[in-house]
Amino acid sequence: LTEAIGDLRQLRELWAVGCGLVSIPSSIGKLGMLEKLGLHNNKITHLPSQFGGLSSLQWLNLADNKLQDLPEDVNHLQSLILSVKFNSIRSLEDYLIPGFSRLIKLDLRENPFMDRPPHWKVINQTATQVFKYITLMILPLLFSVTCHINSVHIQGLDFILLGKV
Template identity: 40%
Template sequence: MEPTEIEDVIRTVCGQCELTLNLSHRQLTVLPISLSEATSVHRLLLNDNQLIMPPSEIIKLTQLQELMLDHNQLTMMPSGIGSLVNLTYLNLSHNNMSILPSEIGDLRSLKELWIVALGLVCLPEEITRLKCLVKLGARDNFIETLPCRFHKLLNLQWLHLGENRLHDLPDSFGRLLKLVYVNLDSNKFADVPTCLCELPALSCLSLRYNAVSSLSDNHILSFCHLTKLDMRDNPLVSRPNHWKGLDHILIGKTGLSEEVTEDIIRACTPHHRWKIHNGVGEEEEEVIEDGNSL
C-alpha cells in the first residue's frame, strides 16, 4: 500500500472518530507521523508488517486499549510506552526483542500480555506490577527463571511458559490463587515443582516434554481436583497399579498429531473457560497460542 493510501486511511478514521484503526498486513516499514493524530482510537492493529524502528507515534494515543504489534521486526519498544495506561491487551509476539523495558510495569490496566517468540532470556521484575493481568503468553523464549515476586500477579488465571529453559519455579508461585491453566511444556523440569500443588484454582496443568521420571503420591493427592494433568513425553512412561481410575493423568509417548491439540482443548471445564476467556472459546485460545485471536 502506498504512503498516500495509508494517510487516507488514518485521515478517515480521525475524521469519523472511529475506535479501530487497522493497518495490519500492509508491508509497512515505518509509520506515518499522522498516526499520532488518531487520538480517539481504542484499538490499533499494526501486526504482520515489517516495522523495524520503535513506533514512537503511538505514545500520544493515550486512549488505546488494545495494541497489536506482533509479527514485525521490532528490536525494542518506544520510550514512553508506559504512558499507555489504558491498555488492556498488548501483543508483541514474534519480533526480535531480547528484553522488555521496565516501563511495561506501568501498564496498570493490562489484562492480556502476549510475548511469544521474542528471544527473551528473562522477564523484568517490573512485570510483577501488572496487578490486573489475567493472561500471560510467553511461549518459545529462553527464560530460565521467573521474577521472585511473580506471585504478585494476583489476578493471573492463564499462563503459558512452554518452550523455555525453566527448571524450577519460585516457592511463592503457589500463591497465585486464581491460576486455572498452566503450560510448562518443553522446559527442563526434572521434578514437578511442589509449589504447583498449592494452586487452589488449578484445573489444567501441562508438563509435556520435560525430564520428569516420577510423580509422588503426595503430588497425586494434591492434583486430584485437576481435570487434566498432561505428563506425556517424559521419562515417566508406566502407570502404577494404584493409579487406577486416575484418567485425568496422561503419561506415555505421543507423536505430533491433532490428538495432542484436541486433548489440551478439552482440558478445562466450561466454567473455567468462562473465567479465563470471558466468553472466548477454549478452542480458539489453545489453537491460537500467540494471542492473535482477536
C-alpha cells in the same frame, strides 16, 4: 521487556511470543490486573519471584522456553491455566504441590524429568491430593512405581491425563 512494564498497572493481556526473551523483569509482579500472559517460544531460564503478584492471572503460557524450575510464588496464583511444556524442568519440588491444587490446568509435557524428590515416599497419596482438584493434568511420570488413583491401576505410563479434554 524492561522494568518499565510494571508501570502499565491496568494492562490485562501481554503477549511477547517468540521475541528471544531470556528473562522477565521483576516489575511484572506489579501487573495485578493482568489476566493473560503469553511468553511462549522464548529462551526464558527462570521466573522472578514476583510472579505471585499477578493475582488476576487466569492464563499463562510459558511453553517452549528454557525454564529449569518454577518459583515458589507460583503457589499464590489461583484458577490458572498453566503451560510449561517443552522446557528444561528436571524435577518438581514438594513446595509446589499445594499450589497445584489451585490450578485449573497444568501442562508439564516434554520436560526432561529425572527423578522425584526423595521425600515423596508415596506417590499414591501425593497424586490423589493433587489430581482430585485439577480438571486436567498432563504430567509425565517421573518414577517407575505402581500406584492406585481412583481405583485405576497405573504402572509404567508416560503421562497421566485426567479430567475432560
